[in-house]
Amino acid sequence: MNKTGFEKRNLFMVLYIVFALLPVYWMVNMSFKTNEEILASFSLFPQHFTWANYKTILTDASWYSGYINSLIYVGINTVISITVALPAAYAFSRYSFLGDKHVFFWLLTNRMTPPAVFLLPFFQLYSTVGLMDTHIAVALAHLLFNVPLAVWILEGFMSGIPREIDETAYIDGYSFPAFFVKIFGSSGESVGRF
Amino acid sequence: MSTTIKPVNQKAWFLILPVLICVAFSAIVPLMTVVNYSVQDIISPERRVFVGTEWFAAIMRDEELHSALLRQLTFSLSVLAVELPLGILLALSMPAQGWKASAVLVIVSLSLLIPWNVVGTIWQIFGRTDIGLMGAALQGLGIDYSYTGNATHAWLTVLLMDVWHWTPLVGLLGYAGLRSIPDAYYQAASIDGASKFAVFRYVQLPKMRGVLMIAVLLRFMDSFMIYTEPFVLTGGGPGNSTTFLSQFLTIKAVGQFDIGPAAAFSLIYFLIILLLCFILYNWMQRVGTQDKEGGHE
Numbered sequence: 001m002n003k004t005g006f007e008k009r010n011l012f013m014v015l016y017i018v019f020a021l022l023p024v025y026w027m028v029n030m031s032f033k034t035n036e037e038i039l040a041s042f043s044l045f046p047q048h049f050t051w052a053n054y055k056t057i058l059t060d061a062s063w064y065s066g067y068i069n070s071l072i073y074v075g076i077n078t079v080i081s082i083t084v085a086l087p088a089a090y091a092f093s094r095y096s097f098l099g100d101k102h103v104f105f106w107l108l109t110n111r112m113t114p115p116a117v118f119l120l121p122f123f124q125l126y127s128t129v130g131l132m133d134t135h136i137a138v139a140l141a142h143l144l145f146n147v148p149l150a151v152w153i154l155e156g157f158m159s160g161i162p163r164e165i166d167e168t169a170y171i172d173g174y175s176f177p178a179f180f181v182k183i184f185g186s187s188g189e190s191v192g193r194f
Numbered sequence: 195m196s197t198t199i200k201p202v203n204q205k206a207w208f209l210i211l212p213v214l215i216c217v218a219f220s221a222i223v224p225l226m227t228v229v230n231y232s233v234q235d236i237i238s239p240e241r242r243v244f245v246g247t248e249w250f251a252a253i254m255r256d257e258e259l260h261s262a263l264l265r266q267l268t269f270s271l272s273v274l275a276v277e278l279p280l281g282i283l284l285a286l287s288m289p290a291q292g293w294k295a296s297a298v299l300v301i302v303s304l305s306l307l308i309p310w311n312v313v314g315t316i317w318q319i320f321g322r323t324d325i326g327l328m329g330a331a332l333q334g335l336g337i338d339y340s341y342t343g344n345a346t347h348a349w350l351t352v353l354l355m356d357v358w359h360w361t362p363l364v365g366l367l368g369y370a371g372l373r374s375i376p377d378a379y380y381q382a383a384s385i386d387g388a389s390k391f392a393v394f395r396y397v398q399l400p401k402m403r404g405v406l407m408i409a410v411l412l413r414f415m416d417s418f419m420i421y422t423e424p425f426v427l428t429g430g431g432p433g434n435s436t437t438f439l440s441q442f443l444t445i446k447a448v449g450q451f452d453i454g455p456a457a458a459f460s461l462i463y464f465l466i467i468l469l470l471c472f473i474l475y476n477w478m479q480r481v482g483t484q485d486k487e488g489g490h491e
């Protein structure tokens with residue numbers, strides 16, 4: 001590769017980084033301005049630097065309750081996804097059984113469904129079972145997209161662990177659940193990442 | 195799934211039972227409800243009439259749906275046409291190692307971490323001519339830019355927003371593909387006196403094919419279902435120039451409560467996505483094998 005090629009690439013990279021960062025920069029810039037300053041003048045840097053906006057979102061309940069809601073439902077969602085997806089991923093990665101490939105791909109087609117398709121039935125289903133306006137309803141609705149993805153990622157991850165390790169554990173006298181926690185639990189951090 | 199021989203054990207079904215129950219509750223039951231609605235005219239909760247395929251026939255002849263579908267296809271194809279070359283270029287330009295590589299990786303993947311509605315908000319403000327940088331800059335250049343008043347500008351802004359948000363995905367996937375090419379390939383190419391384009395065409399592109407295929411599928415599927423970003427940015431307007439399929443469906447289902455037609459349309463929408471993905475996937479696999487044959491000649 002010659003030198004001019006390198007320079008052209010660097011130029012493109014710099015341009016792209018500017019393109020990628022400008023909108024974000026503008027948000028950060030505005031977050032340090034007061035409302036009056038945003039509406040009254042146009043400047044690339046905050047003229048009257050202020051932390052007031054951050055103070056508002058962290059102390060005003062109408063703002064921070066949104067974050068708490070998100071955390072609650074993400075928590076529920078992660079717990080349910082991982083508890084149901086772990087055994088399934090193990091089954092897909094270790095055994096072959098009737099219709100395994102079909103079930104695996106059918107799970108993936110759920111990821112392809114437009115969320116808007118499920119809008120109406122979710123609304124009705126959750127009203128019927130009395131889950132409307134609860135954190136669980138939101139978490140359950142999101143399971144549709146997260147569980148197939150979790151199974152898919154975990155399956156790839158487990159297939160990377162040699163089966164000999166399973167067998168060693170059986171010889172050592174581990175029961176199935178104990179072995180499960182021991183082997184896959186120890187590498188659990190990489191699971192939690194997604 | 196890997197192809198190594200695995201012991202046959204039908205008891206494994208018990209292990210995937212929890213997933214099946216979960217997905218049944220969140221996918222099969224709702225989908226069947228949609229099927230149920232699509233063949234009935236629901237006048238009130240007590241009175242419902244079976245109408246057969248009437249809604250399907252009605253929705254297939256719906257002019258609004260045709261234009262929404264056309265808009266959606268144009269948008270999805272534009273997204274692919276811009277993001278794929280740009281993503282490949284990005285992957286080729288990213289530094290291979292050193293602190294620069296890590297810094298660039300972090301900056302490039304930044305936009306992927308931003309939630310969709312926040313992306314919409316960022317661009318809504320960024321594009322405003324009074325307080326937004328891009329709007330003000332375009333105004334300064336003498337362009338009468340307005341994403342709320344001009345249909346073309348609105349459409350281009352939504353496209354630009356999607357390019358900004360998702361090109362890094364294509365770039366990062368391509369980058370991962372490039373990193374897996376052994377140095378020996380480049381050495382062999384330089385001994386053969388291959389030009390830079392030839393190296394790209396016969397070494398880098400074939401090696402990136404697998405990941406790029408995933409990128410195309412993901413980008414096509416997701417842009418076909420786009421809802422949040424145009425909704426936050428333009429609300430589907432001006433007129434209905436940025437009303438894509440998801441939003442069209444939402445307006446029908448919860449705005450006008452046309453449950454029957456909305457359900458029929460939902461099913462058609464789902465089938466369109468499945469069909470297009472299937473065609474795309476098969477077509478790309480065939481193109482890939484032809485590439486390989488050409489490379490060996």
